[in-house]
Amino acid sequence: AAVMAGKRGALIVLEGMDRAGKTTQCKKLVQALQQSNRPADLITFPDRTTPIGQQISAYLKSDTDFEDHAVHLLFSANRWEMVPLMKRKLEQGVTLVVDRYAFSGVAFSSAKQGFSMDWCRNPEVGLPKPDLVLYLQLSPAEAALRGQFGDERYETSAFQKAVKQNFEQLLKDSSVNWQVIDASQSVEDVHKDITDRSHKAIIRAQSLPLGELWK
Numbered sequence: 602a603a604v605m606a607g608k609r610g611a612l613i614v615l616e617g618m619d620r621a622g623k624t625t626q627c628k629k630l631v632q633a634l635q636q637s638n639r640p641a642d643l644i645t646f647p648d649r650t651t652p653i654g655q656q657i658s659a660y661l662k663s664d665t666d667f668e669d670h671a672v673h674l675l676f677s678a679n680r681w682e683m684v685p686l687m688k689r690k691l692e693q694g695v696t697l698v699v700d701r702y703a704f705s706g707v708a709f710s711s712a713k714q715g716f717s718m719d720w721c722r723n724p725e726v727g728l729p730k731p732d733l734v735l736y737l738q739l740s741p742a743e744a745a746l747r748g749q750f751g752d753e754r755y756e757t758s759a760f761q762k763a764v765k766q767n768f769e770q771l772l773k774d775s776s777v778n779w780q781v782i783d784a785s786q787s788v789e790d791v792h793k794d795i796t797d798r799s800h801k802a803i804i805r806a807q808s809l810p811l812g813e814l815w816k
């Protein structure tokens with residue numbers, strides 16, 4: 602039997618610094634899309650549930666150590682292992698809302714000594730390309746008002762400062778559909794902003810093939 606060419610879902614990524622509200626906003630976006638009868642699922646990276654993700658989680662909690670290049674490749678492998686599922690869902694018309702993606706991978710690893718952005722980007726080349734990447738922008742001062750750092754690896758102000766600079770570099774990449782969101786607004790205002798932009802991205806994605814990141 603012939604397979605109907607249905608409309609694909611959109612790949613929507615939320616990125617930004619710690620405490621910008623990514624996780625809250627991802628959940629609210631998935632709910633809002635589902636309530637307006639658009640199939641949507643949440644995906645989170647790192648996905649700590651897989652064997653690779655468990656290794657990453659242990660690393661982030663400093664229960665284990667990994668060589669810096671090796672852990673970068675683990676984060677990347679944790680995305681690649683989800684690609685078949687992601688493609689299947691998108692083809693079925695499900696919009697995927699993704700909490701962190703390759704951009705966090707590059708921004709965090711290239712904050713380490715001796716890591717170029719170019720090297721960090723390489724294992725991410727060819728991943729499903731997001732139709733929209735929302736960058737939740739919040740100043741370090743405003744982030745500080747929202748609470749202390751946690752105690753996982755990378756949660757120090759010096760490291761976060763380097764990560765922020767790397768995100769700002771990545772934002773200049775015009776091959777990616779970056780849209781900057783003012784995350785200092787109220788949760789509801791940020792949510793409305795994100796939902797409006799996501800609805801537009803979903804309509805646009807229906808008539809475009811899924812791209813390949815950085816390829």
Ligand code: 2DT
Nearest residue numbers: 646647676677701702705706709710
């Ligand atoms: P959260 O679970 O609180 O988001 O913290 N990270 C994430 C990387 O270094 N590389 C990656 O590819 C990804 C997705 C960001 C996860 C921590 O792991 C960092 C914070």
